[in-house]
Amino acid sequence: MGLLVNIDNGGTLTDICAFDGEKIYHAKTLTTPHDLTECLMTGLAALAEKTDAQGDLLKLVSSIDHLRYSTTQGTNAIAQRRGPRLGLLVQMEVDAIGLRAASPDLYDTLVGTRMAALNRRDDHAIIQAVRALVADGASRLVICLDGADAPDGEMRLRRLLYGAFPRHLLGAVPLLFSTELAPGADFDRRGWSSLLNAFLHPSMEQFLHHAEDRLRQQRIRNPLLIFRNDGGSTRVARTIALHTYSSGPRGGAEGGGVMAAHYGLDRVVSIDIGGTTTDLALFERGRVAEHAQGYVETAPIAFPVADVRSIAAGGGSIFAVRDGAIAVGPESMGALPGPACFARGGTQATITDVMLLLGIIDPASYFGGRMTLDRERAERAVREHIAEPLSISLEDALDRAEAAYDSAIADAVGKLGGESGAGALLAFGGAGPMSACGIAERAGISKVLVPRYAAVFSAFGIGFSPIRHEHRMEMAGFAPDQIRQAQESLTRRAARAMHSEGFDLADCTIEWSVVLKDGGACPIKSVPHSAQGMLGMEVVRPLASPSLGAISDGAIRAATAWGTRDARGGMPLYRVEDMTPGDSAPGPCLVEEQFFTCQVRAGWRFTMTGNTDLMIERED
CATH class of the missing domain: 3.40.1360 (Dna Topoisomerase Vi A Subunit; Chain: A, domain 2)
Known part of the structure; x- marks a missing residue:
């Protein structure tokens, strides 16, 4: 198996995560709303710089076995x-x-x-x-x-x-x-x-076929695969446009299920904080809730959708003073013009501007050091839109804005957890680790898990997606001969479909199901002969994915700080790339990866797990 590339195209940033055996590479690039093909190719070029392709885009693309892709274009269009x-x-x-x-x-x-x-x-x-x-x-x-x-x-x-x-x-x-x-x-x-x-x-048709053409020009081996909102992937020619709706959040849900099961965590709430929204999901026994027939807004549809809920609070969400209080969103600055500190024309205050002024974000290392942040513009935005309307100091404005932001997301976490609450918080997305402890404190949660690849976690989760096809046939009855003939017909159809993906049906797993006219389900062996409904055939062909490391290697040692950052009076700074499993330190401190900064608050302690994730727990 060659390189497996997974891409999650978000409204603000496009994330890339690639598997090469047990090696994992990741990259990010700004989304280009005017032409999504541009950020697709730019992201692949960024990936090429990190792999054996050594910056050669043609060499990278020609080495890809499968490229799985999800996009917010459909979600945004609606x-x-x-x-x-x-x-x-x-x-x-x-x-x-x-x-x-x-x-x-x-x-x-x-x-x-x-x-x-x-x-x-x-x-x-x-x-x-x-x-x-x-x-x-x-x-x-x-x-x-x-x-x-x-x-x-x-x-x-x-x-x-x-x-x-x-x-x-x-x-x-x-x-x-x-x-x-x-x-x-x-x-x-x-x-x-x-x-x-x-x-x-x-x-969707225009963009995806254009993207396929660009990839063919770079000599990709197999057709582009579209990651769908049911957790499966299929080639463009076998995908309906509706399956792309909310597919990005489903990628995070797939990864969240893998992580929750790996760490044996029950009742986990995940927060995926991006540039525009925070997507939340509840996992029980390692599985996210799914509606067999979901909804788009309030419109009922005939296809499954994971129970992923979104609120308008993200890295680019605008702070505004309303009735003497700080409100978060729903308006967002998106990728363009972006937060004020991006210096691209944005003048409104966002949590990204606040974290820059608090010193949590380092302008020299943000976005892997490839984006310059403007502190003066950020300060002007916070003063004009928060401090002056409330007649408070800049310092108070920063603290109150952060508290308002954390509370908005914590309220949504509490509602999703319900009366039983949540045993742990899984924080990812580029802005998730930065606010995770503050959100957990307000939601009454004492354990936070920040994955190593938190900044590209939806793309990481897509990497656990199999190729999946569903075939259905309407049945006027379920007598043995009728079932046999229908199964033979569906099997022939499935063999042709899977052959078009480059696989033999014999290498796939097959599951049969019956959905009756009244909406109920019934095992195929016990369905009444006179019943009417649908005979369904699900065909799954897994693709390779990396194995996860141990939860812990048993040895806990004091982590060595890389330096300090002038944040909240000075905080030790640890770098993910410099640590090994078992490294641990108390908060307040910062833990930084190329594309995310994790703020560990006072009273919390982080430990790097055997899988190089961050497990952060309350000490008091």
Whole structure:
């Protein structure tokens, strides 16, 4: 197995983590929202500088066996309501009213008034309805019928509409049929899945195929793999756009499950603090909660989504004084212009500016020393937007802003942990380790785990993702002959699909499932012969991943400080790269890695584990 590269494209930064046997490399680059292919290639170039490729991008890319990629583009498109105008064809107007009720604002953005109720017996009226929707601005159409005969009805409309609007002519209209995208799902989940997929498809298709072309030019061995929001990866040609929604946070959830299980931690809450948001997840017995059929905002969809919740508090979130108190977000400075200290035009105060002025962040080492931070701009932003509106000193403004930030995230941690609370906090993301102890104190948690690769942890987690395919077939009954014929048909389909990924079906694990019409699940061996529902086939082909080191080697020794930093009156500074398992020191102190700074508060002690992670625990 050659190099395995995993990339998480976030709203502010793009993270890269690569596995070469037991070696792990990581890199970061600024996200380029105007062209995501640019930051993809820049990130690979940064990785090439750290590997045997010695800066040669062509040599690096040609040595990659598999590249797994996740992007926030779909998530951001929905959050910003940026995408094509859709048209919707339903059987009755009440069907559309039901869809809108689930998420009125999202429906009005995607569809608005571009809806038509069909008389399925009047072909001329159907064609005229399509022409009217297109004339009203619909660039893509979703067809979603209800009832037991919905698949047959949509198939008939497919023949009718492609006959009237042939795909090879300029008058062609892109069509999406709900029963083809989500067979067996109920009307609402089919409808919303289809609308969202149609909304995301154009931009995702354009970018991902462009990215594949760039990688082929650099002689990549295998097709680009897309990491999905169900934890699996597939090539672009076998991925639907909706599967990219919230896929980055799922990468962190995959890594979080691996870490929680490795350290035997139960009821762990993870905080992934990026530039724009903090994503939170709860792990019990090493697994993150998952909705078998999830939601996009409040819209129900027919596909699984991990229970990862987001709040608008990140490294670029704006501090504002409202009603005499400091509020955090929801507005963010993002990568451009970024916090005031980035000197790219931002003038608002953020936690990044606050941590710079407190001395927690060193402007000489930030972002691996590749980004200059402007202390004067940061001070001006904090004075103008926090200290002066509250009539307090700069020092008080810094302390109160940090407390407000920690409290906002701690409140979300407490809500997720519920009455049972959480036994540990897993902190990652570029800004996670910096605030982890302060958040844990406020949330009543006495143990914090900061992974060695915290700054690129979602990309690290993607590295544990297998290639996964799902195949489904609607069943009118489950008699033995019906099951056998369906399994043979699905197996042939699965073999072709996995062959396109470069693997033999014989090297995969297969799991069969049955979902009944009423939504219940049933083991295939005990399903009633007369039942109706879906026969599902999940095919999984694991890829190699590095093994994790021991929890502890048993020896605890005093860590040697690399130096001191003028933060909060002076704090010892330890470097992750200079320490070995068993090294330990009490707070207050700072522990720094190339891409993150961990603030260990007074009353806490850190110890480097056998896996070179930081376990930080309360001493009092």
